[in-house]
Amino acid sequence: MDAVNENVLPTQSFGPGSFTKLDLQQVPSPCFVVDEVKLRANLELLAEVGRASGAKVLSALKAFSMWRFAPLVSEYLDGVCTSGLWEARLAQKHYQASAQASAKNFEITTYCAAYKAQDMEEIKQLSEHIIFNSPEALQRFGTQVKNSCSIGLRLNPLHREGLVAKYDPCAPGSRLGTPVTRLAEVFETPELAQLVDGIHIHTLCEQDLLPLIRTWQALKPHLSPYFKHLKWINLGGGHHITRPDYDRSGLIRFLKDLAQETECQIYIEPGEAVALDAGVLVGEVLDVTYTPEHDPKGAYQVILDISATCHMPDVIEAPYRPALMHEVSAEARQAGEAFIWARFGGPSCLAGDQIGVYALAQVPNIGDRVAFLDQAHYSMVKTNTFNGVPLPSIALWSSQTQELELVKSFTWESFEERLS
Ligand SMILES: Cc1ncc(COP(=O)(O)O)c(C=O)c1O
Structure with a gap:
C-alpha cells in the first residue's frame, strides 16, 4: 500500500451499471451526469x-x-x-x-x-x-x-x-x-x-x-x-x-x-x-508524465481536470478511493491481463489533491475521458454548498481608517442556481 492509498475506505459503488453506455465525449468536462x-x-x-x-x-x-x-x-x-x-x-x-x-x-x-x-x-x-x-x-x-x-x-x-x-x-x-x-x-x-x-x-x-x-x-x-x-x-x-x-x-x-x-x-x-450509483463524474486527461523511479508504485502521473479537493472532497476527507469506470479489475490482473498503474490527481496546487492509483489497460492520452462512479450524492453537493451552509461574505477593511466595504454577499438564489 502506498502513502496515497493507505487507510482508505472501500468504495461503495456496485459498478458502472448503465453508465457503460454513456458516450463520455458527449458532455463537457468536468461534468456530473445523473441517470x-x-x-x-x-x-x-x-x-x-x-x-x-x-x-x-x-x-x-x-x-x-x-x-x-x-x-x-x-x-x-x-x-x-x-x-x-x-x-x-x-x-x-x-x-x-x-x-x-x-x-x-x-x-x-x-x-x-x-x-x-x-x-x-x-x-x-x-x-x-x-x-x-x-x-x-x-x-x-x-x-x-x-x-x-x-x-x-x-x-x-x-x-x-x-x-x-x-x-x-x-x-x-x-x-x-x-x-x-x-x-x-x-x-x-x-x-x-x-x-x-x-x-x-x-x-x-x-x-x-x-x-x-x-x-x-x-x-x-x-x-x-x-x-x-x-x-x-x-x-x-x-x-x-x-x-x-x-x-x-x-x-x-x-x-x-x-x-x-x-x-x-x-x-x-x-x-x-x-x-446510490445514479451518477458519475466525467473528467478529462490534461497531462501524462512518467518518472517511475520517483513513484512508489512506478505509476504514470495523470493530471485530470477533476480535482479531489474541489469536486470530490470526500476522497480526501474520508479518505476513500472512488471507483473508476473501465479499471482493469484485480481478478483480470491476476489472470495475466496487461495493465499499467496510473496515479490520478487534480489540476490544483494542493500536493494532496490526489484521487488514487488505478490499473489501466493502456497509458492514457491527453484528451481521453474518464468517469468516476457513484458521484451523484455528496460529491455534487459538496462541490457547491454543503448542507446549504451559506458562503461567507467578502469585506474590504482598512486598518488605518477603519473604513469597511462589503464587497460581496452570496444570496440564497446563488445557492439555488448552482444545484441545477
Ligand atoms: C441528520 C442526518 N440525516 C440524514 C442524513 C443522510 O445520511 P445518508 O446520506 O448517509 O443516508 C445525514 C447525513 O449526514 C444526517 O446528518
Missing part, C-alpha cells in the same frame, strides 16, 4: 419500504439536492429532510411545491446542529418538523416555534457503529445530539417535556440493518419510560437501503415492529441511498 432511470429505480425501492412498513421516507437534501429531480423525488417519497434555512427554502420551492401540484402530502423536516435566531421565523414557516440538537436550543427556541410545527430532539444514543470517527456522531466528544444520559432532564422538566413530540437519531453511515437494530437496542432502555410523550421517532440516515445486498424485508419488519411497540410514526431519512 434518471437509476434514480427512479432507487426511489421505487425506498417507496416500497415506506408502503410496506408504514414508515415515512424522507430524502436527505444534504446528500442529493439536484432539484431538477424534485418532481421525481416527490412522486415517490413522503418528504425531504433539510439542514437549515437554505435547504428548507429549496425544499419548499421545488419539492413540496411539485408534490402539492399533484395534491400529495409532503413533509419538510429541518435539523441543524445550531440555528441562528434570525432564521427561526422562516424555518418554522417552511418546516413540518424542527429538530433541536440540545435541551439548551429547545429551551431557547421551543416556545417560538411550537405553534407552527412539531418539535423533535436529536439524541446521541452513545452507541458506536461507525467505522471511522469522522463519520461517527457517537464518537467521544461528538457535538451531534443530546447524550441519552440527559433524557430525564428533558422529560422530567414539564416546560421542556411539553415541547417535545419526537426523537431523532442519526448514527449510521452506509450501513446495513444490523447496526440499526443494535442502535435501537442500546437506545430503548433509556427511551422506553418516555414513549408516552412521543408522537414520532426519526431514525435519520445512513441506511444503505438501495444497495443490492441490503436486508430490505428485515428493515420493513423492524420498522413495523418499532411503530407497534412505541405507538409512534416512524421516519427514516436516507440520502446516499436515494442517489
